[in-house]
Amino acid sequence: MALTDVLFYLLAAMTGICALAVVVTQNIVRAAAWLLFTLAGVSGLFFLLGADFVGATQLLVYVGGTLVLVVFGVMLTAQSPFVNMRISAAEWGIALAVGLVLYGVLAASFLISNPKGVGDAQLGREEMADSILLGQALLGQWQASPQGTMSGLPADIHLRNRLAVSYLLPFEIVSVHLLVVLIGAAYLARAKRRRLAGPASLPVDGTDVSPPVDGQEQPLGAQT
Amino acid sequence: MNLAVGLHHFLLLGALLFVCGAVCMATKRNAIGILMGVELVLNAATINFVAFARYNPIFQVEGQIFALFVIVLAAAEAAIALAIVLNFYNNHLTVDVDTAEELKG
Numbered sequence: 001m002a003l004t005d006v007l008f009y010l011l012a013a014m015t016g017i018c019a020l021a022v023v024v025t026q027n028i029v030r031a032a033a034w035l036l037f038t039l040a041g042v043s044g045l046f047f048l049l050g051a052d053f054v055g056a057t058q059l060l061v062y063v064g065g066t067l068v069l070v071v072f073g074v075m076l077t078a079q080s081p082f083v084n085m086r087i088s089a090a091e092w093g094i095a096l097a098v099g100l101v102l103y104g105v106l107a108a109s110f111l112i113s114n115p116k117g118v119g120d121a122q123l124g125r126e127e128m129a130d131s132i133l134l135g136q137a138l139l140g141q142w143q144a145s146p147q148g149t150m151s152g153l154p155a156d157i158h159l160r161n162r163l164a165v166s167y168l169l170p171f172e173i174v175s176v177h178l179l180v181v182l183i184g185a186a187y188l189a190r191a192k193r194r195r196l197a198g199p200a201s202l203p204v205d206g207t208d209v210s211p212p213v214d215g216q217e218q219p220l221g222a223q224t
Numbered sequence: 225m226n227l228a229v230g231l232h233h234f235l236l237l238g239a240l241l242f243v244c245g246a247v248c249m250a251t252k253r254n255a256i257g258i259l260m261g262v263e264l265v266l267n268a269a270t271i272n273f274v275a276f277a278r279y280n281p282i283f284q285v286e287g288q289i290f291a292l293f294v295i296v297l298a299a300a301e302a303a304i305a306l307a308i309v310l311n312f313y314n315n316h317l318t319v320d321v322d323t324a325e326e327l328k329g
Contacts, residue, residue, distance in 0.1 A: 008229045012237050019244040019264055028254050035260050038241075042267050045234070046291075049278045054291045058270070061295050066263065066302045073256050073306040077313045087251055099247040106239040111232065134292075137285040167289050174296050181300040188307035 007048055015041030026086055028078065032071050039063050053131040138167045234275035241268035255309045255319040259302065266298045 018037040025031050039062045046055030245264030252258050270291045277287025313319050 002228075005229045008233065012233065016237060016240050019241050022260055022264065023244050023248045023251070028257055031257060031260055035263065038264065039267065042241075042271060045237075045271060046274055049234075049274050051274045051277065051288050051291070054270075054274055054288050054295070057292055057295055061299050062263075062267075066299050069302050069306050070256060070259065070263075073259075073309055076310060077256065077319045087253065091251065095247050095251045098250070099243045102246060103239055103243040106242065107236060110235050110239075133285060134288055137289060170293065174293060178296060178300050181304050185303040185307035188304070189310045 004048060008045070011041050011044045011048060015045065028074055032067070032074055035070070036063065036067055039067060053134055138171055231275055231279040234271055234279075238268040238271040238275070241265070241271065253320050253322060255312065255321050256306075258321065259305050259309070262305075263298065263302065266294055266301075270294050 015038055018034045018041060021034040022031050022038060025034060039058065043055045043058035043063065046052075046058055241264050245261040245266075245268060248261030248264060249258050250261075252261065273283075273287045273291040273294065275287075276283045277285070277291070280287075309319055312324065316323055
């Protein structure tokens with residue numbers, strides 16, 4: 001076995017075991033910690049596959065951003081009666097059976113269908129696209145001809161005998177989408193937390209039991 | 225299946241992550257636990273994208289670009305879902321999704 005194979009098995013074992021632990025554990029804080037190791041293992045797999053830019057983005061965005069959001073959500077919403085949410089053994093049995101059946105179907109489907117690219121030996125080990133090629137693909141400049149300029153498409157387009165596909169517009173749409181989503185999230189999460197007198201007055205059915213604190217605007221959904 | 229790592233191994237790992245995420249979404253009562261399940265499913269899809277980008281030269285660039293889009297959209301989804309969860313917590317003082325039944329007919 002080559003070194004990459006050993007690395008793959010190590011990273012895959014780490015990722016898979018941590019993903020299983022996310023499902024199995026009942027403590028939400030521990031689940032967040034297991035999810036951290038799962039995401040880090042996935043980014044390691046990306047580096048192993050040669051996709052260094054995707055791996056770095058995974059580390060920065062997922063492990064650095066999304067997981068911090070999740071941990072903050074856990075900390076802001078964790079209360080002692082609700083941290084542990086146990087489900088019964090029968091539900092565990094059903095979930096395990098459904099999961100095993102789903103995994104069997106998925107594994108059997110692509111083991112039988114034998115997708116393209118399985119003949120790894122004669123694949124020729126083509127180099128993975130690096131960051132420069134990714135950026136050129138975003139600009140629609142697939143493989144830069146020597147006379148091509150970075151500002152736009154070159155005049156004589158023969159890009160792998162295909163139409164030039166630019167990912168610039170999807171990139172812009174995604175960036176504007178991210179901006180809109182973050183503004184919306186800040187607007188949604190802005191509501192002031194209401195302090196109730198005690199846990200006996202839990203508004204289970206959504207009826208308002210406490211007056212709004214110091215004339216603050218009520219959160220969404222509480223105006224009924 | 226031999227021990228040399230190929231496309232099958234990555235697909236099997238992606239399927240494992242997908243199943244873990246689906247079971248996590250189904251079994252967790254905590255809204256943030258469900259969000260973690262969604263993250264696992266999206267990571268499974270990303271692994272498949274990058275593995276196909278590596279092992280099939282036709283998808284050499286597209287696989288990575290779609291993986292990047294998945295990562296960015298997952299970040300947006302996590303932000304908006306956590307905002308909704310915080311709002312839910314403000315109204316109900318819990319994040320148990322079984323208590324969200326106002327819209328039940």
